[in-house]
Amino acid sequence: MSQWAKNVSIQRWTPSSRRAVMVAGVVLLVLALAPLFASNGMLDRLTALFIYVILAAMWNALAGYGGLISVGQQAFFGLGAYFTIRLANVGLDPFISVGLSAVIVGVISYPISLIMLRLKGGEFAIGMWVIASILHLMVNLDGLIQGETGISLVSLNHYDSGSRLTIIYLLTLGSMAGLLTLLFFVLRSKTGSAIQAIRDDEEAATSIGVKPEKTKRLLFVIAAFGIGAAGALWLTSATTFLPKTYFSVQWSAYMIFMVLVGGIGKFEGAILGAIIFFLVETWFSSTGVWYLVSLGAIAIAFSLFLPKGIWGELERRFNWRFLPVGYRVEDPKKEKQ
Amino acid sequence: MMTHTTSDGLLANGIVKHFGSVSVLKNVDFSMKTDEAVGIVGPNGAGKTTLLSALAGAFSLDEGSIFLNNQEVTDKSASERCSLGVVRTHQIPxxxxxxxxxxxxxxxxxxxxxxxxxxxxxxxxxxxxxxxxxxxxxxxxxxxxxxxxxxxxxxxxxxxxPKFLLLDEIAGGLTEAESIQLVDTIKELRRRGIGILWIEHIVHVLLQVAERLICMDSGEIIADGDPKTVLSDPQVVKAYLGGGVE
Incomplete structure (x- = not known):
């Protein structure tokens, strides 16, 4: 090996990223203790925030890291809720149903990926929307769901209101933490590098040994699993399953908004975007249609003027990398870059 | 032109590739050994990049077969061929x-x-x-x-x-000084025993490395051998070097 190669080292963590992980751990601990001091209203709102974080992180992994831009991820959100209803209906505990439902959604996404990952770019994006619409119609055919009338997750009534809220909150918090950890380690692994290489140039990635189909399929299934979990968790919070609501394209629009504003292709960006979306929704959703118009306008403005999102800009200006998934070559002799 | 069956090294037997109605490779036979440095020249549209892409597994062939060290790799993908030791660079990075x-x-x-x-x-x-x-x-x-x-x-x-490195116009667009650096790097690869197949229009740069030269025209190999002999071949002069020489 050459002299330079012997002298340098490969850095994955920086002092600031270690501190950021410790802060994140403390925040998670405080959030886990929130049922001891927070009001029911606050727990309910935080549950919604955690679900938004899951949605944003999953869409960001798929589109930002994998280049698979989809406007049909509501397919898995709806299926997550649907299978929770189905499993609870055969007598399973509703919270166990949530976990199982997410697994079923992940399994179902595999055959879907066999077809959809043959499509590229806009075809994939629109194709996923078509898949969502087809699945919506198929779910409506289930007599249990009663078409668009929908059905409630009545088995939640086995739990009293206070403990139910706490369980939902903690389950959602745990799911968010678990799914973010899963994504983080997948994106930091060599598979994560391959995912990004395929995003940037699939032909070049193939020419140096990457197997694109297998790699993209893994990402697709993970994203479906995560979004399925989000749909199932949303159902436990909202109680009623209305197919039209759960299979609505608005969920993909929200995911796109969060990722565009926070920073596409940035792990921290998706989390920041979800928090911003949550705050905007909390403060302005009562303005009705103008709220939706504003969301669209903001997303377009970010695409045009701040395409890397808020986190991308912060990273560029201040070199912030709190949750780095990449690599850095450290040369003790010379570090001019 | 040489015809081959199988042997050590990288070889193609009678490969044919069409893009729509255009025949880009017409029954091409090619072979090189691990310790060889082979240059490919030819006019634009001669099929040089298509031959290199075929060897690297970028697409499936219409006819013919490709072998790597006596193992048939015709149906292997680009990523599988890379793992077996055949890797390419791209004309446009x-x-x-x-x-x-x-x-x-x-x-x-x-x-x-x-x-x-x-x-x-x-x-x-x-x-x-x-x-x-x-x-x-x-x-x-x-x-x-x-x-x-x-x-x-x-x-x-x-x-x-890699065992075989397929270079596609890697010196194109570089200055003289940059080309010299590149040649030094490629010579080092030769010393390491890597087989080089190099498409290049800048012939004087190519000849600093290549000990064998192939000229292609209209999807066929029209000359193959010692660089000096190939460059003085009347067919090569006519097709590539732009002369009306007999």
């Missing part, structure tokens, strides 16, 4: 723009060759050094200029520890 130079090369050393995490790091760093990219190892690939993009193509290919 294809960097992974959202990743740093090191991350670009690390993908190659992680996937293109059987490696542990540590050996993948070592292969990547060695390839970066050999390609002269130490000073930009942490730079985002989409911010690189043409020379560094070409070097990155080379570094990524080298990180796969």
């Amino acid at each position: 294809k960097p992974f723009g959202g990743m740093t130079v090191f991350e670009n090369v690390l993908v190659a050393s992680s996937y293109g060759v059987d490696s542990t995490k540590e050996s993948a790091y070592q292969f990547a760093l060695d390839a970066i050094q050999l390609s002269g990219m130490e000073h930009v190892a942490n730079r985002q690939a989409d911010s690189l200029g043409l020379l560094d993009r070409k070097r990155l193509e080379l570094a990524r290919a080298l990180a796969t520890q």
Whole structure:
């Protein structure tokens, strides 16, 4: 090996990223203790925030890291809720149903990926929307769901209101933490590098040994699993399953908004975007249609003027990398870059 | 023109490729050994890049077969051929723009060759050094200029520890000084025993490395042999060098 190669080292963590992980751990601990001091209203709102974080992180992994831009991820959100209803209906505990439902959604996404990952770019994006619409119609055919009338997750009534809220909150918090950890380690692994290489140039990635189909399929299934979990968790919070609501394209629009504003292709960006979306929704959703118009306008403005999102800009200006998934070559002799 | 069946090295038997109604490769036979440096010249549209892409497994053939060290690889994908030791660079560089130079090369050393995490790091760093990219190892690939993009193509290919390196106009667009650096790097690869197949229009640069020259025209190999002999071949002069020489 050459002299330079012997002298340098490969850095994955920086002092600031270690501190950021410790802060994140403390925040998670405080959030886990929130049922001891927070009001029911606050727990309910935080549950919604955690679900938004899951949605944003999953869409960001798929589109930002994998280049698979989809406007049909509501397919898995709806299926997550649907299978929770189905499993609870055969007598399973509703919270166990949530976990199982997410697994079923992940399994179902595999055959879907066999077809959809043959499509590229806009075809994939629109194709996923078509898949969502087809699945919506198929779910409506289930007599249990009663078409668009929908059905409630009545088995939640086995739990009293206070403990139910706490369980939902903690389950959602745990799911968010678990799914973010899963994504983080997948994106930091060599598979994560391959995912990004395929995003940037699939032909070049193939020419140096990457197997694109297998790699993209893994990402697709993970994203479906995560979004399925989000749909199932949303159902436990909202109680009623209305197919039209759960299979609505608005969920993909929200995911796109969060990722565009926070920073596409940035792990921290998706989390920041979800928090911003949550705050905007909390403060302005009562303005009705103008709220939706504003969301669209903001997303377009970010695409045009701040395409890397808020986190991308912060990273560029201040070199912030709190949750780095990449690599850095450290040369003790010379570090001019 | 030579006709081959199977032997050690990289070889193609009677390969044919059409794009729509256009025949881009017409029953081409080709072979090279691991320790050879072979140059390919020819006019635009001669089929040079298509031959290189066919050897690298970028697409399926309409007819013919390809062998690597007596193993048929005709149906193997580009990523499988890379793992077996055949890797290419692209005429128009294809960097992974959202990743740093090191991350670009690390993908190659992680996937293109059987490696542990540590050996993948070592292969990547060695390839970066050999390609002269130490000073930009942490730079985002989409911010690189043409020379560094070409070097990155080379570094990524080298990180796969190839037996055969297929270079597609890697000196195109470089200055004289940059070409000299490139030639030095490629000569070092020759010393390491890597077989080189190099398409290049800058013939004097190519001839500093190639000990055998092939000229293609209209999807066929029209001359193959010692560079001096090939370049003085009347067919080559007429098709490629632009003379009306008999």
